[in-house]
Amino acid sequence: MYATHALNAADRHGVFAYLTRHSGDTAEKLAAALAVDEDSLERLLRVLSAFGILDAEGGRYALAAGVRPYVDREDPRFLMGFVDHLVGDTTGRFARLDGCLRVGKAETDRGGPAPFESLYRDDESVGRFLDAMWGLSHHISHELAALADLGGHRRLVDVGGASGPFSVAALKAFPELRSTVFDLPQVGPHLTARAADHGLADRLDFTPGDFFRDPLPPGDCLAFGYILSDWDDETCAALLRKAHEACLPGGRVLIMERLFDDDLGGPLATSVMNLSMHVETEGRHRTAGEYLELLRGAGFTDGAVRRSTGDKHLVIGHRRTESGTGR
Structure with a gap:
């Protein structure tokens, strides 16, 4: 849970976009460049470092080896669109598993929206879903x-x-x-x-x-x-x-x-x-x-x-x- 949400927060607040253009920087400089709270950012950066997403050396944070293709929006292997889908859509629907286990899927879904109604509810949702599928597929x-x-x-x-x-x-x-x-x-x-x-x-x-x-x-x-x-x-x-x-x-x-x-x-x-x-x-x-x-x-x-x-x-x-x- 924390790994996925940390990835999503870092992407949404520009951490990866910044680090794909710079070799590395301190939390202080990153926070100033991204206009975010330094204490909150440093806690996030430490989590990403512990998970192996970032390297932290001498107080400077940089992308770990092999990570860049999956966090760089210009790379065809970019996966943060799918991570955004996991956080924004899948997490909420996953709670339905409890109902599926208790009474079965058919009863849990009864009266609810069709599978793609919520994903296609407005243009923003459509765009987010399509970006996720592009990232997984292209x-x-x-x-x-x-x-x-x-x-x-x-x-x-x-x-x-x-x-x-x-x-x-x-x-x-x-x-x-x-x-x-x-x-x-x-x-x-x-x-x-x-x-x-x-x-x-x-x-x-x-x-x-x-x-x-x-x-x-x-x-x-x-x-x-x-x-x-x-x-x-x-x-x-x-x-x-x-x-x-x-x-x-x-x-x-x-x-x-x-x-x-x-x-x-x-x-x-x-x-x-x-x-x-x-x-x-x-x-x-x-x-x-x-x-x-x-x-x-x-x-x-x-x-x-x-x-x-x-x-x-x-x-x-x-x-x-x-x-x-x-x-």
Whole structure:
């Protein structure tokens, strides 16, 4: 609890932004530069130092080795947006675990808002959530796009693609590719801004819609980046059937998710997020085999698993050609 809140406070009050530009400084100088209380700041800095986030030498504080990418807003590995989401959103919802344990999830959730209603309640909330998802997804998306080998595709449909972390990575790796992010209307301005920031406005577009009510845009590759873990098996099966209908003959569907080991004994990050999905959404994390079975049930063939060096991996299914043979 203290580590997470200390990280969040340091980010919000500019500690990391300052230390990414300076080699290190005393608490007194930091407090003056950031216009914060010196005593409170020094207590915070000591916590961060004890946790190994900062180095403290001769009364001067600096980022510890290897920390900068995760606290520097200019780095694609920046994670403080996700930390902000944990503090601002997840912490409050985690209290629902008590009800889930006592009476079950269905009864605990009865009469409450749908999973994404609170996250999308206003533009500020939408922005904070999308920033969190970008921070978690964009860096590993470069590796996942390479694993997907999209060179033979022309139209990617990024289902629930948020502000485009996977689309941006894919478009930069494959110059002939174009991508459409399909997501709720509130996401549109954020996707447009992100596309402009990365010089992709002519190749990355947005289609507003609700994937429960609306058909998916057609494409020769449809991607679900950390979407299916938000929903139960029945919902995932329905979404994949929609993807099969929208996928051009010979095309593919990509599922990008954390995967449980076959014996469900880990990894730790997957186990933690599986519990988080229980209190924040209606979903769960699965094994590679479970996703392959969902793909087969939706009509996809030749399922394959490609593992990244991180904790998120790729599961692929193929749509048969018109003749029903081959890919």
